[in-house]
Amino acid sequence: MLYQVLHEIEKADGSITLNDLSIKLGVDRNALEGMLQFWVQKGRIQDDSTTCDDVVCSCGPSFISSVDCTFIAKMPKTYSVRTQNEQKEKGN
Amino acid sequence: MSIIETALQKKLSFKIDYGEELEEQINQLVDEIAQRPVIAEQFPHRWLAIKLLEEDRDIQIKLLALKDGASLIKVAQKSIELLKSVQGDDLDIQIADRRYRWINQLVNSTVQRPLDDKRAFTDRFDQIVTHRYLGIPIFFIVMWIVFKLTADVSAPYIDWIDGVITGPIGNMIVAILNTLGLRDSWVSSLFVDGIVAGVGGVLVFVPVLTFLYLALAVLEDTGYMARGAYVMDRVMGKIGLHGKSFLPMLVGFGCTVPAFYSTRTLENEKDRILTGLLVPFMSCGARLPVYILFSAIFFPRYAGTAVFSMYLLGILTAIGLGIILRKTVFKNKEQSALIIELPPYRAPNVKTVWLYIKERVGTFLKNAWTIIMATSIVLWLLLAIPVNGQGSFAETDVDHSVFATVNRVVAPILKPLGFGNWQASGSLITGFLAKEVVVSTMAQIYTTDVLETNAESNGFLQEIGEIIFTFWGATVDTLKSLPLIVGVDLFEEEVETEPTNLMNAIYASFDASSGGHGVFAGLAFMVFVLIYTPCVVAVAAERQELGTKWMWVSMVGQLVLAWIMALAVFQGGKLLFG
Known part of the structure; x- marks a missing residue:
C-alpha cells in the first residue's frame, strides 16, 4: 500500500491532488495523509509546510505569510517527493 | 449488541x-x-x-x-x-x-460512507476547474475578472479620495498653515507640495487595493486559489520547471519579499536559484498603483484589461525565461513529483475576508505613513533646492531643482523607450525604495499646484458634508459600473471618471517625450515598471536567499530586460500602429 502511494505519485509525472490520489488508490483521504506522513518520517517525501522560516512564514498548515507584506497568499498544503539527489543531500 | x-x-x-x-x-x-x-x-x-x-x-x-x-x-x-x-x-x-x-x-x-454532498460538489466542480485543458483558461478568466472588477469598481472611489485629499483635507491643512502665519513659506510648501501630494498621491489607491484584496480573499476563502496554484503548477512542471516553483511565484503576486523566502521549499539548489530569479517577474501589489494610474491615463476604457495584461506578461516572461535558463544554465533532468491538498469549496466567511482586507490595507497605510512620507519629504527637499542660481529654496521651478538636474543625466538612456525625461527617470529611481513611490514621486513632480495655498476652508461641518455627499456619489457610480463589467449597460450612460490634474500632466509629459506617441510610451513605462529591479527590501531578501552573485545577476539582468522589452513595446507600437 505504501509503495503504491509512491508509485502513483511518481506515475502522475508532475503534480497530483490528494483527492485524485485517494480516488486512484481507493483509500480514504485521512488514511492517505497518514501514509504520506509515514514517508515524510522516512525522508522520502517532504512536508513543504515545515520548511518555512519562523520570521517569514506562519507555519500553520497550508499558510505562508509575512507580517511586513501587503499581500499574503494562502497556499495549499503540499508534499513533494524527494529526488534521489535530494535524498543523498539530506543523508549527508 | x-x-x-x-x-x-x-x-x-x-x-x-x-x-x-x-x-x-x-x-x-x-x-x-x-x-x-x-x-x-x-x-x-x-x-x-x-x-x-x-x-x-x-x-x-x-x-x-x-x-x-x-x-x-x-x-x-x-x-x-x-x-x-x-x-x-x-x-x-x-x-x-x-x-x-x-x-x-x-x-x-x-465501512460504507454516506455520500457527502459537499465533497461530491467539490469533486464535480474540480473536474472542470482543474481540468487538464480547461483549467488554465478558467484560471486566467477568473484573474481577468478580478482585475477588471478591481479597476472598474474602484475608479469612482479613487476620484472620491482624490477629491477629499485635494479638497476638504487639503483646504483644512492650508487653512491651518495660513492661520499659523505660514502662508507661502517653505513649511507650507513642504506640507502641500511634499506630504499631501506625495502621500496623498498613493493614498488614492487604497480603494483599488481594498477591492483587489476583497476579490482575492473571496477566491482564497472559497478554495479556488488553491486550484489556481494547482493548474499553474502543472504548467510549470510541463515546461521543465520544478512543480513547486509556482508556489513562490504566486506569493510574489502580493510581495516579492516572502516569495524569495518561500523558495526555501525547494531543496535542490539549482531549482531554488532558478525560481528565485523568476519570482520578481510576478507583479507585486505595490506595482498595482502604477498600472492603475497609467491604465486610467492611457487606456481609460480598458483599464482592467490593461492591468491584467501586465500580470499576464509577468507570468509569460517568467515562463519564457525559465525555459531558456533551464535549457542552458540550470540543466536538471531530475524532476520531483508534488502532492497538493485541495480544500473543499465553501462559502466565504465574512470575518475572514474582513481580516484579510484589514491586515493588508493596514500594512499599505502603514507604509504610506512611514516609507512614502519619508521619501516624499526627501524628494520635496531635492525638488526645493535650486541649481545654477535658478530661484531660491522652495521657490524654484522643479525643472531647475537638484532632483531634475541629477535625473537628466539618466534620462537619455530611456529616450528610445519613449519616456526619456527627468520626471520618468526620477520616478523609476525612487521606485527602487518601494514601487508605490513611483506614483508618489510623479504626484510631487507633476502636481505642485495640486492645492491652492490661498484656499480657505469652507468650515468643518460643510467639509464633512461634502465628503459624505461625494462618497454617496462614488458609491452610486460604482453600482452603475458593476453591470458594465459583463458588458451590460443598464443605465445607458457613461460611468467615466474625469482625469485628474496628475493624469493630465503625465499624459502631456509622455506625449511630449515620445514625439506624440504617448500611449506607446505609457505602455512601455508600465512594462518597464513590471520588469525592472524590485524594491530594496526585496533585493536584500534576494541576497539572503540566493547570494550576492545571483542578486547582482538578477538586478542587472532585470534592468537590461526591462529596457529591451520597453523598447520593443514603444518602437514596435510606433512601427505597427504609429
Whole structure:
C-alpha cells in the first residue's frame, strides 16, 4: 500500500491532488495523509509546510505569510517527493 | 449488541499476514521469546517479535533491563540481517505497508460512507476547474475578472479620495498653515507640495487595493486559489520547471519579499536559484498603483484589461525565461513529483475576508505613513533646492531643482523607450525604495499646484458634508459600473471618471517625450515598471536567499530586460500602429 502511494505519485509525472490520489488508490483521504506522513518520517517525501522560516512564514498548515507584506497568499498544503539527489543531500 | 461485545464474546483476534519470509522470522522469534520466561510473562509474544524486527528503540531499552533481554535482541538482529539480505529494504516499511494494506482491506469491506454532498460538489466542480485543458483558461478568466472588477469598481472611489485629499483635507491643512502665519513659506510648501501630494498621491489607491484584496480573499476563502496554484503548477512542471516553483511565484503576486523566502521549499539548489530569479517577474501589489494610474491615463476604457495584461506578461516572461535558463544554465533532468491538498469549496466567511482586507490595507497605510512620507519629504527637499542660481529654496521651478538636474543625466538612456525625461527617470529611481513611490514621486513632480495655498476652508461641518455627499456619489457610480463589467449597460450612460490634474500632466509629459506617441510610451513605462529591479527590501531578501552573485545577476539582468522589452513595446507600437 505504501509503495503504491509512491508509485502513483511518481506515475502522475508532475503534480497530483490528494483527492485524485485517494480516488486512484481507493483509500480514504485521512488514511492517505497518514501514509504520506509515514514517508515524510522516512525522508522520502517532504512536508513543504515545515520548511518555512519562523520570521517569514506562519507555519500553520497550508499558510505562508509575512507580517511586513501587503499581500499574503494562502497556499495549499503540499508534499513533494524527494529526488534521489535530494535524498543523498539530506543523508549527508 | 455492539460489534465489540460480539468480538469479545467470540474471542475474535486478528492477525496480519506479513508475508512468508517475515512470518517465518516472526515465528522463530516467538519461539525464542517463549524460551525466556521473564520476558514471555511481560509481553505478548507475536507483538514483541514484530517490535524487535522493527528495531523499536523503546522496546530494546526495556528488554536490556530484563534477564535474557540482550540475547533476544541479538537473535532478532540476525533475523533482521537475514531479511535485509533477501528483501533489501527497510523492514519497518514492509511491516507498515502490510498493516496499511490490511487496514485498507478491512475498511473497504466493512465501512460504507454516506455520500457527502459537499465533497461530491467539490469533486464535480474540480473536474472542470482543474481540468487538464480547461483549467488554465478558467484560471486566467477568473484573474481577468478580478482585475477588471478591481479597476472598474474602484475608479469612482479613487476620484472620491482624490477629491477629499485635494479638497476638504487639503483646504483644512492650508487653512491651518495660513492661520499659523505660514502662508507661502517653505513649511507650507513642504506640507502641500511634499506630504499631501506625495502621500496623498498613493493614498488614492487604497480603494483599488481594498477591492483587489476583497476579490482575492473571496477566491482564497472559497478554495479556488488553491486550484489556481494547482493548474499553474502543472504548467510549470510541463515546461521543465520544478512543480513547486509556482508556489513562490504566486506569493510574489502580493510581495516579492516572502516569495524569495518561500523558495526555501525547494531543496535542490539549482531549482531554488532558478525560481528565485523568476519570482520578481510576478507583479507585486505595490506595482498595482502604477498600472492603475497609467491604465486610467492611457487606456481609460480598458483599464482592467490593461492591468491584467501586465500580470499576464509577468507570468509569460517568467515562463519564457525559465525555459531558456533551464535549457542552458540550470540543466536538471531530475524532476520531483508534488502532492497538493485541495480544500473543499465553501462559502466565504465574512470575518475572514474582513481580516484579510484589514491586515493588508493596514500594512499599505502603514507604509504610506512611514516609507512614502519619508521619501516624499526627501524628494520635496531635492525638488526645493535650486541649481545654477535658478530661484531660491522652495521657490524654484522643479525643472531647475537638484532632483531634475541629477535625473537628466539618466534620462537619455530611456529616450528610445519613449519616456526619456527627468520626471520618468526620477520616478523609476525612487521606485527602487518601494514601487508605490513611483506614483508618489510623479504626484510631487507633476502636481505642485495640486492645492491652492490661498484656499480657505469652507468650515468643518460643510467639509464633512461634502465628503459624505461625494462618497454617496462614488458609491452610486460604482453600482452603475458593476453591470458594465459583463458588458451590460443598464443605465445607458457613461460611468467615466474625469482625469485628474496628475493624469493630465503625465499624459502631456509622455506625449511630449515620445514625439506624440504617448500611449506607446505609457505602455512601455508600465512594462518597464513590471520588469525592472524590485524594491530594496526585496533585493536584500534576494541576497539572503540566493547570494550576492545571483542578486547582482538578477538586478542587472532585470534592468537590461526591462529596457529591451520597453523598447520593443514603444518602437514596435510606433512601427505597427504609429
